[in-house]
Amino acid sequence: MRRKAQGEKRSCLMRIKEPFKLTAVGVIGFWLMAFALLPNLLVVVASLLERGGDEFVALILTLDNYRRLFDPLYLGVLLDSLWLAAATTLLCLLLGYPFAYLLTRMPTRRRPLLLLLVIVPFWTSSLVRTYAMVILLQTNGWLNQLLLDLGWIAEPLELLYTEPAVIAGMLYALLPFMILPLYAVLEKLDRRLIEAARDLGAGRVTIFRRIILPLTLPGIVAGCLLTFLPGLGMFYVADLLGGARAMLVGNLIRDQFLSARDWPFGAAASVLLTVLMGLLLWAYYLSARRANQGALP
Amino acid sequence: MSEWVIELRNVSKAYAAHAVLRNVTLQVRVGEFLTLLGPSGCGKTTILRLLAGFEPANGGEILIGGQDMRTLPPEQRQVNTVFQSYALFPHLTVFENVAFGPRVKGVKGPVLRDRVMDTLRMVKLEDFAGRKPGQLSGGQQQRVAIARAVVNQPRVLLLDEPLSALDYKLRKAMQLELKQLQRRLGITFIFVTHDQEEALSMSDRVAVMNAGRIEQFGTPRQIYEAPENLFVARFVGEINNLSGRVVAAAPPRYDIRLHDRVVNLKSQYIFGVGDRVHVLVRPEDVRIWREHEGSAEERAALFPAVVEAVVYKGSTVDLAIRLDSGDTLSTTQFFNEDDQALMNLDFREGERVFVDWVRDWETILPHEE
Amino acid sequence: MKPRGAIQIAYLVLIYGFLYLPILVLIVYSFNDAKYSLEWRGVTWTWYRNLLDDPDLLQAALNSVLIAALSATVATGIGALAAVALYRYEFFGKPLLQGLIFVLMMTPDIVMGIALLILFASLSLPLGFWTLLLAHITFNIPFVVVTVLSRISGFDRHLLEAAKDLGATEFQTVRRIVLPLLMPAVAAGWLLSFTLSMDDVMVSFFVTGPTFEILPLKIYSMARLGVTPEINALCTLMLGATLILILVAQLLLRERT
Numbered sequence: 001m002r003r004k005a006q007g008e009k010r011s012c013l014m015r016i017k018e019p020f021k022l023t024a025v026g027v028i029g030f031w032l033m034a035f036a037l038l039p040n041l042l043v044v045v046a047s048l049l050e051r052g053g054d055e056f057v058a059l060i061l062t063l064d065n066y067r068r069l070f071d072p073l074y075l076g077v078l079l080d081s082l083w084l085a086a087a088t089t090l091l092c093l094l095l096g097y098p099f100a101y102l103l104t105r106m107p108t109r110r111r112p113l114l115l116l117l118v119i120v121p122f123w124t125s126s127l128v129r130t131y132a133m134v135i136l137l138q139t140n141g142w143l144n145q146l147l148l149d150l151g152w153i154a155e156p157l158e159l160l161y162t163e164p165a166v167i168a169g170m171l172y173a174l175l176p177f178m179i180l181p182l183y184a185v186l187e188k189l190d191r192r193l194i195e196a197a198r199d200l201g202a203g204r205v206t207i208f209r210r211i212i213l214p215l216t217l218p219g220i221v222a223g224c225l226l227t228f229l230p231g232l233g234m235f236y237v238a239d240l241l242g243g244a245r246a247m248l249v250g251n252l253i254r255d256q257f258l259s260a261r262d263w264p265f266g267a268a269a270s271v272l273l274t275v276l277m278g279l280l281l282w283a284y285y286l287s288a289r290r291a292n293q294g295a296l297p
Numbered sequence: 298m299s300e301w302v303i304e305l306r307n308v309s310k311a312y313a314a315h316a317v318l319r320n321v322t323l324q325v326r327v328g329e330f331l332t333l334l335g336p337s338g339c340g341k342t343t344i345l346r347l348l349a350g351f352e353p354a355n356g357g358e359i360l361i362g363g364q365d366m367r368t369l370p371p372e373q374r375q376v377n378t379v380f381q382s383y384a385l386f387p388h389l390t391v392f393e394n395v396a397f398g399p400r401v402k403g404v405k406g407p408v409l410r411d412r413v414m415d416t417l418r419m420v421k422l423e424d425f426a427g428r429k430p431g432q433l434s435g436g437q438q439q440r441v442a443i444a445r446a447v448v449n450q451p452r453v454l455l456l457d458e459p460l461s462a463l464d465y466k467l468r469k470a471m472q473l474e475l476k477q478l479q480r481r482l483g484i485t486f487i488f489v490t491h492d493q494e495e496a497l498s499m500s501d502r503v504a505v506m507n508a509g510r511i512e513q514f515g516t517p518r519q520i521y522e523a524p525e526n527l528f529v530a531r532f533v534g535e536i537n538n539l540s541g542r543v544v545a546a547a548p549p550r551y552d553i554r555l556h557d558r559v560v561n562l563k564s565q566y567i568f569g570v571g572d573r574v575h576v577l578v579r580p581e582d583v584r585i586w587r588e589h590e591g592s593a594e595e596r597a598a599l600f601p602a603v604v605e606a607v608v609y610k611g612s613t614v615d616l617a618i619r620l621d622s623g624d625t626l627s628t629t630q631f632f633n634e635d636d637q638a639l640m641n642l643d644f645r646e647g648e649r650v651f652v653d654w655v656r657d658w659e660t661i662l663p664h665e666e
Numbered sequence: 667m668k669p670r671g672a673i674q675i676a677y678l679v680l681i682y683g684f685l686y687l688p689i690l691v692l693i694v695y696s697f698n699d700a701k702y703s704l705e706w707r708g709v710t711w712t713w714y715r716n717l718l719d720d721p722d723l724l725q726a727a728l729n730s731v732l733i734a735a736l737s738a739t740v741a742t743g744i745g746a747l748a749a750v751a752l753y754r755y756e757f758f759g760k761p762l763l764q765g766l767i768f769v770l771m772m773t774p775d776i777v778m779g780i781a782l783l784i785l786f787a788s789l790s791l792p793l794g795f796w797t798l799l800l801a802h803i804t805f806n807i808p809f810v811v812v813t814v815l816s817r818i819s820g821f822d823r824h825l826l827e828a829a830k831d832l833g834a835t836e837f838q839t840v841r842r843i844v845l846p847l848l849m850p851a852v853a854a855g856w857l858l859s860f861t862l863s864m865d866d867v868m869v870s871f872f873v874t875g876p877t878f879e880i881l882p883l884k885i886y887s888m889a890r891l892g893v894t895p896e897i898n899a900l901c902t903l904m905l906g907a908t909l910i911l912i913l914v915a916q917l918l919l920r921e922r923t
Contacts, residue, residue, distance in 0.1 A: 031744055
């Protein structure tokens with residue numbers, strides 16, 4: 001019944017556009033199947049195979065690659081990487097949330113320009129920006145010079161090739177990815193809700209905890225998603241700012257594919273990343289649904 | 298050609314399993330200003346969409362100028378629409394918006410220019426031809442939408458709540474302007490609104506709709522003064538509803554018991570003794586006597602009551618009155634210029650009064666659940 | 667209120683400073699007439715001239731522009747088509763396609779990089795120009811879809827009906843109404859794709875071969891060896907080009923009337 005009514009409604013428009021529709025759906029469908037779905041399936045398959053000689057993989061099923069992820073050697077890298085990404089994400093959130101909130105409080109007239117100033121680093125190459133960070137942090141770099149001139153330190157610090165340097169670099173590369181989704185939810189936040197809460201006698205902390213935070217949770221989760229996942233993978237940040245040590249899952253994966261030539265193991269590590277992504281997406285979905293429940297009938 | 302420019306015969310329409318129009322039959326005269334009035338979701342906009350050709354009907358016939366519309370796509374119909382949202386093309390100037398219709402029909406050069414400018418002059422927008430819709434006020438956008446729809450000289454103009462986005466004063470002014478425009482163009486207007494005041498003041502005839510059906514079709518006066526059922530009575534204007542029972546019948550006059558009073562009233566309906574009826578009275582038809590007014594005999598025929606609330610409205614005073622029988626009436630009292638002191642409307646809450654209404658201005662309907 | 671306002675402004679300035687200071691330092695030092703010193707020795711174009719004298723670098727730049735332009739163009743075509751189809755039609759598997767587009771956008775670059783590498787390896791495609799192009803088209807598509815889709819979704823659905831109502835045929839409606847209204851979003855989608863493609867390191871890292879070098883990877887391999895004024899100059903040029911493209915894209919997206 002339903003399908004019939006819809007079909008009739010559209011029928012007169014459809015007749016002319018049928019070839020167009022077939023082409024459009026066909027092309028995008030093919031592309032996504034071939035270059036999004038298939039490669040990811042192949043990764044899963046590869047992660048379940050054994051390492052091969054000339055062929056990269058040998059067609060023998062095994063769970064060994066996943067077991068090896070928990071080998072102390074690799075587990076260390078994994079935990080390091082999780083720690084670095086989590087620290088970066090938390091810093092991004094702590095710095096980005098007040099920033100995004102203040103942006104929404106700026107005069108409407110100035111907001112487009114202020115927002116553009118966040119969008120520019122969002123779209124520019126994070127490699128170039130990481131490199132800029134190197135200039136700033138190197139031993140004879142700008143930051144050391146500044147601290148020396150101020151008399152705060154007697155001799156240049158070894159800033160580069162340390163863990164804080166990597167965190168700083170990732171923070172610098174990823175902060176815009178946290179700010180933009182936060183800004184999006186904070187801008188949509190109805191000011192009258194805050195006024196209503198104040199009217200009802202809620203203090204600042206209560207308003208933030210009970211009103212603003214739950215309503216902006218989807219933005220927070222989205223921001224964390226956009227910083228945490230790349231934070232695990234950005235091998236060039238660890239390379240340029242952290243030195244030769246493999247610090248991130250990203251470096252681990254890259255090395256498996258380029259130097260160690262252990263594709264199945266690299267694939268397993270990347271499946272792990274994908275699973276993490278899935279969990280975060282799920283969290284995002286839940287938070288978005290919860291935040292919208294009040295608004296939707 | 299027949300007298301009807303539009304005919305709907307038993308038209309029905311459903312979305313999925315939900316029926317929005319049930320066997321609607323409607324005939325529209327050439328040059329008429331017809332309003333479809335009803336609450337949201339009653340199907341009034343659907344009728345416009347069927348006439349414009351955006352959607353096909355599930356059953357019945359739609360004729361425009363005597364021609365069956367079933368297979369004709371919107372672009373080939375001699376009807377044009379003014380959309381509720383105006384739907385002005387944002388990337389085109391006012392001139393180009395109005396020129397769109399003639400242009401796609403192949404009109405070019407000075408002929409096109411003249412036609413567009415004439416139409417813009419008609420809606421007093423000739424100085425705004427070069428602007429984009431985004432640079433116009435709501436009222437101006439509204440006029441562009443109208444100009445764009447009439448420039449092709451359609452047989453019928455469909456207007457889907459075109460005034461709902463405007464503020465009160467502008468809406469009043471546009472009502473008048475639309476009415477004048479319609480007279481000048483001689484085009485049939487089919488106007489959709491949920492605002493009963495708008496419907497009554499502009500239309501030649503009004504079709505009151507509810508839940509996919511036409512409840513009553515008639516002149517504004519018929520609709521307001523002689524509603525054919527409770528829905529129409531309640532939807533169009535405010536009305537008081539008193540339940541009664543027929544105690545003596547001498548058609549067209551009946552004795553009807555309203556609680557402890559029996560009143561003799563006239564009705565076009567045929568009732569039998571014992572039938573339950575609704576006696577409907579408009580608030581402005583209710584008359585009020587204060588305690589010191591009128592003689593005791595006069596009062597004996599009135600309904601004793603107590604004033605429950607007094608609402609001052611500027612030109613009127615509205616009262617909520619509770620009859621001793623328990624029914625509540627709302628009344629509207631007009632300030633009378635002839636009274637020297639306006640003291641006569643100085644009602645107090647809790648004051649005892651006596652009420653009746655202007656006889657024969659009531660409406661009597663058979664009982665409905 | 668006043669002191670709090672001042673603190674707020676200070677905080678904004680601080681974060682903007684953090685976002686822009688390193689870039690500013692990078693740009694300034696690309697003009698410094700000293701090879702290894704921070705000391706300001708006056709303005710020079712030496713480093714930029716050096717870039718022009720490096721044929722490898724020029725070739726890499728040319729390759730990058732070629733890949734970016736081609737991938738942006740193809741991705742814009744496919745992406746715009748997909749956006750229109752997703753907006754106007756119901757079809758079997760539509761939720762799957764929407765899901766894939768979303769997942770494609772969220773997938774960490776490194777995962778996409780190795781997934782495509784495995785795909786190309788299983789197909790025995792030699793890594794180089796073609797694999798790079800396919801990869802770039804793939805990661806650009808979702809951005810075009812989202813850009814165009816958000817524009818169409820903002821349309822008043824009645825606009826198309828109004829055009830029909832006034833007598834326009836399907837072709838006239840598409841040519842005079844749909845295309846002009848979509849144009850800014852399509853152009854913005856192209857520009858954003860172009861910048862994404864120009865700037866990408868992670869995916870390209872896995873899917874290009876030694877025969878086909880592109881600028882970001884060149885910068886990466888140079889930067890691993892240390893800071894030189896030439897890289898400063900090169901990065902400044904990249905930043906400048908990206909900045910211009912983003913500004914144009916933002917202007918196109920903001921234009922409403």
